[in-house]
Amino acid sequence: MDDTQHLHEKVKTILYSLTGITLAENKDIMIANRLHKLRRDTSFSGDLDQLLDVISEGKHTTEFINSFTTNKTHFFREDFHFTDLRDRVLPEFANSGQEVKMYCSASSTGEEPYSMAMTVFETEAILNKKIRASIIATDIDTNVLQYAANGVYRFSKSSKEFPEWISPQKYFKRRVKKSLAIEEVLIKVKPELQRMVSFQVMNLNDNSYPFAQDQFDVVFCRNVLIYFSVEDQDAILRKLFKHLKMGGTLYIGHSESPHSLIDYVKRVGQNIFIKTKEIH
Ligand SMILES: C[S@@+](CC[C@H](N)C(=O)[O-])C[C@H]1O[C@@H](n2cnc3c(N)ncnc32)[C@H](O)[C@@H]1O
Structure with a gap:
C-alpha cells in the first residue's frame, strides 16, 4: 500500500467510526482535496498523517466530520x-x-x-x-x-427550485447584497x-x-x-x-x-x- 492509499484508508476508518459513512472506492480526489482543506482550516502545522492521528485521539473531530459530509440539497427536492x-x-x-x-x-x-x-x-x-x-x-x-x-439563501440558485404551487415571496424576504462589482439577491426565511x-x-x-x-x-x-x-x-x-x-x-x-x-x-x-x- 503506498502512502496516499494508507492515508485514505485511515480517513475511511476514522470517518466510519465517527459517522458510519462508508466512502466509495473512487473517492481519491475528493479525499485528497478535503484533507488539504481540513489542514488549512484547522491551521495544523504537521503533515496529513499526523493530523489524522490527532483526529483519532479526539481533537478536531467536528471539523473532520464537517469536511467529509456531502450536503447537496435544494428546496422541494423530489417534490x-x-x-x-x-x-x-x-x-x-x-x-x-x-x-x-x-x-x-x-x-x-x-x-x-x-x-x-x-x-x-x-x-x-x-x-x-x-x-x-x-x-x-x-x-x-x-x-x-x-x-x-x-435561513439565508441565494435567490439566483433557489428561484428555479420552487414548484409552481409555491410563491417564494410569501415565505422569504429579499435582500440585495452589494460587494465591489457584484450585486447578489439573497432571500431570508420569514420568522413564521x-x-x-x-x-x-x-x-x-x-x-x-x-x-x-x-x-x-x-x-x-x-x-x-x-x-x-x-x-x-x-x-x-x-x-x-x-x-x-x-x-x-x-x-x-x-x-x-x-x-x-x-x-x-x-x-x-x-x-x-x-x-x-x-x-x-
Ligand atoms: C446529500 S445531503 C441530503 C439532504 C436532504 N435530506 C435532501 O434530501 O436534500 C446528506 C446529509 O446527510 C448528513 N449526514 C451524513 N451522515 C450523517 C449521520 N451519520 N448522521 C446525521 N446526518 C448525516 C450530511 O451532513 C448531509 O447534510
Whole structure:
C-alpha cells in the first residue's frame, strides 16, 4: 500500500467510526482535496498523517466530520413527496386539530425542513384551516445546521427550485447584497417558518435517538442512507421506525430502499411508506 492509499484508508476508518459513512472506492480526489482543506482550516502545522492521528485521539473531530459530509440539497427536492404531504397527510391534521409532528433526519442546509414548513402553510391556505405543526431537523454537520438556522439563501440558485404551487415571496424576504462589482439577491426565511423548525445536531449512527417512542407522524430520511453500508442503512431505518407512529409516513430518497422494513409498511407512493406493524 503506498502512502496516499494508507492515508485514505485511515480517513475511511476514522470517518466510519465517527459517522458510519462508508466512502466509495473512487473517492481519491475528493479525499485528497478535503484533507488539504481540513489542514488549512484547522491551521495544523504537521503533515496529513499526523493530523489524522490527532483526529483519532479526539481533537478536531467536528471539523473532520464537517469536511467529509456531502450536503447537496435544494428546496422541494423530489417534490412529489411534498405534494403527498399536502394532499394526503396534512388534511387529516387540519380536520382533527391535532398537532402534526414531523422529523427531518438529515436536513443539511435547511431547504428540506423549510420546504416541509412551506407545505404546511400552503395546505392551510388551500383548506382555509389552521394546522398545528412542528418540525425537528437534525444533521451531523454543525456548519450546515448553523447555515440552516440562519435561513439565508441565494435567490439566483433557489428561484428555479420552487414548484409552481409555491410563491417564494410569501415565505422569504429579499435582500440585495452589494460587494465591489457584484450585486447578489439573497432571500431570508420569514420568522413564521423559522418558528416551526428546530435544528439540532444528531448522528444517525448513534445507538439510539433522543426521541420518544411513536413521537412522529412524519419522518423524512432522504438522500442520506446512500452514504451507509446496506447493513447500516437497515439499522438506521429500524431505529427511526421506533419513533414513527402507527399509520405515520416515512419518506425516503429516490434511490433508497426500505430494506427489512418492507414487511412492516405499506407503500403508498414513490418511496412513500405508511407504518402498518410494529417491529418487536
Ligand atoms: C446529500 S445531503 C441530503 C439532504 C436532504 N435530506 C435532501 O434530501 O436534500 C446528506 C446529509 O446527510 C448528513 N449526514 C451524513 N451522515 C450523517 C449521520 N451519520 N448522521 C446525521 N446526518 C448525516 C450530511 O451532513 C448531509 O447534510
